[in-house]
Amino acid sequence: xxxYSYLFTIVAILVLIYAIIRYKMHRxxxxxxxxxxxxxxxxxxxxxxxxxSGLFAKLLGISRGLDFVFIAAIVxxxxxxxxxxxxxxxxxxxxxxxxxxxxxxxxxxE
Amino acid sequence: MNISKEDKKDTYIIIPAYNEETxxxxxxxxxxxxxxxxxxxxxxxSDNTLQILKDVKKEFPSQIHIYSHVINRGxxxxxxxxxxxxxxxxxxxxxNIDADGQHDVKDIEKVLEPLTSGRVDAVIGARPLEDMPFxxxxxxxxxxILTRIFYNADVSDSQTGFRALTIDALNKIxxxxxxxxxxxxxIREIHDNDISFEEVEIKTIYNPETQHKGTNFKVGIKIxxxxxxxxxxx
Numbered sequence: 001x002x003x004y005s006y007l008f009t010i011v012a013i014l015v016l017i018y019a020i021i022r023y024k025m026h027r028x029x030x031x032x033x034x035x036x037x038x039x040x041x042x043x044x045x046x047x048x049x050x051x052x053s054g055l056f057a058k059l060l061g062i063s064r065g066l067d068f069v070f071i072a073a074i075v076x077x078x079x080x081x082x083x084x085x086x087x088x089x090x091x092x093x094x095x096x097x098x099x100x101x102x103x104x105x106x107x108x109x110e
Numbered sequence: 111m112n113i114s115k116e117d118k119k120d121t122y123i124i125i126p127a128y129n130e131e132t133x134x135x136x137x138x139x140x141x142x143x144x145x146x147x148x149x150x151x152x153x154x155x156s157d158n159t160l161q162i163l164k165d166v167k168k169e170f171p172s173q174i175h176i177y178s179h180v181i182n183r184g185x186x187x188x189x190x191x192x193x194x195x196x197x198x199x200x201x202x203x204x205x206n207i208d209a210d211g212q213h214d215v216k217d218i219e220k221v222l223e224p225l226t227s228g229r230v231d232a233v234i235g236a237r238p239l240e241d242m243p244f245x246x247x248x249x250x251x252x253x254x255i256l257t258r259i260f261y262n263a264d265v266s267d268s269q270t271g272f273r274a275l276t277i278d279a280l281n282k283i284x285x286x287x288x289x290x291x292x293x294x295x296x297i298r299e300i301h302d303n304d305i306s307f308e309e310v311e312i313k314t315i316y317n318p319e320t321q322h323k324g325t326n327f328k329v330g331i332k333i334x335x336x337x338x339x340x341x342x343x344x
Contacts, residue, residue, distance in 0.1 A: 096288070099179050100191045103151070107195075108164065108176035 008047035012040040039076060113219050117226045118145045120202035123218065124195075126188030127163070127209035128153040135162055137207075140215045142170040149175045149196045150209075151189075154182035175199070185271075186287035186295075193280060204280055208271040214313040221274040224308045231279040231305045234265060234297070235272030235312035243316060249330060253294065260337035261298035265309060269293045272312050279305045291333045298340075 016037055023033035046053050046069060053065030062068045113121075123146050127134055141148060152160045160178055167174040177195050179188065189206065196204055203225050207213050213235070221233045239247050250269050257268040273296060275283075283299035285292060300307050 092288070096183055096187050096190075099154075099181060099183050100187060100194065103177040103179050103191050104194055106178070108152075108160070108167075108178050 005047045005050075009044050012043040012047065016040040016044075042072075113222050113226060115145065117203065117222070119147070121146050121205060121218075121222060122196045122199055122201040122203075123148045123205045123207055124189065124192035125150045125207055125209045126153055126185050126192060127151065127155065127159050128182060128185070128188070129155045129157045129159060130209045131155070131158040131162055133211045134159060134209045135166055137209055137211050137215065138163070138166050138174065139169070141207075141218070142166070142173050144215065144218065145173075146205075146218065147173050147175070147199065147201075149177065149192050149199075151192045151195070152176065152178040153185065153188040154179045156182075184289040186285070186289050186292040189287075189292050190285055193285065196280075200277075202277055203274060204277065205274040206271065212315050213272050214315065217272065217310075217312040218274075220310050220312065221272060224310065225274055225276055229306075230308045232275040232300050232307040233273065234267065234307060234309050235270050235274075236265070236267035236309045237270060237312060237314040239266070241314060246316075249327070253330060253333065256334055256337055257294045257297060260334075260341045261294060261301065263294075263297045263301040265297055267309070268297055270312075275300075275305075279303075287336075289332070290329050291336050294333065294337065 019028065019033050019036040019040070022028045023030065028036075051065065053069050055065075056072075057063065057065045057068035060068065062071065123141055125134075125138070125141075125148060127150060138148065138150065150163055152163060160176075163174070163176050167176060175195065177191055179191065192206070193204070203222060205218055205221060207215070207218065217235060221235050224230045224233050237250075239250060242250065250267060254265065254268045258264050269290070270293060279300070282303045282305060283296070285295055285299065287295040299305075
């Protein structure tokens with residue numbers, strides 16, 4: 001095993017523990033906890049057994065294992081960006097509603 | 111063209127205002143002197159706009175109603191607040207005018223006349239494109255084309271902030287825009303709800319202070335993306 005294998009494995013285990021604790025504290029949803037846990041389990045798998053990525057690459061018709069890891073990482077990142085975008089949109093809408101209702105309930109008198 | 115005292119009493123002018131301390135007082139005073147009621151939305155101004163509005167309200171307490179956003183959220187939300195607030199006063203006609211003095215308040219009569227005569231339910235105060243500085247002219251031409259493509263509405267000034275409508279029309283439309291998209295969204299709502307409308311030519315007063323406001327390139331791109339999203343997903 002190389003240095004990066006240990007490093008990535010430790011980081012992935014820490015994130016995994018963090019996700020479980022956050023879920024138990026009701027700070028993240030079950031779906032977010034599952035997505036994060038699965039991503040971290042794959043990170044541990046590919047760190048300890050780098051050749052495993054080759055199997056997934058072959059299944060999807062991608063020539064090299066490393067290419068598969070990069071493509072998968074980009075897809076995951078795009079998913080996260082899209083999710084964050086929708087969360088921000090919702091927050092903006094909620095903020096607008098609060099600002100509007102506060103103004104409507106407090107006509108300025110003097 | 112004369113608007114009766116009764117119609118003036120039934121008319122409320124919505125004015126969204128953001129950092130207009132140097133321009134808003136003459137606009138509001140002139141409108142009040144003409145006998146109209148106003149609902150003014152201070153959109154989280156960081157300057158003295160709110161204090162100036164409070165001072166003017168002391169002179170015309172029954173005609174001016176002020177609402178204030180705790181933070182700046184854009185002209186679209188200020189208009190949404192204005193449309194919701196105005197319903198408290200049972201108006202017959204609602205006019206929207208900019209706070210920066212770029213519109214001639216005497217044109218209020220011009221945009222009201224098609225409503226009070228019962229001809230239409232909505233009016234858009236259109237600025238002649240040839241009167242605009244080149245950059246504004248170009249931006250407005252592009253926005254008119256985009257409004258036509260994405261909202262199927264053909265108007266000569268889609269970005270005008272001077273508009274008027276009856277209470278019936280207001281109850282039909284649904285505005286959700288944050289910023290300057292409100293202009294195009296208003297036109298889309300008029301079009302989609304089959305509300306009869308007319309364009310009335312209005313005067314526009316451009317000066318260095320008002321020129322940099324309104325739809326610029328960055329805002330235009332944002333509006334275009336939002337229009338595309340509405341067209342594709344709504």
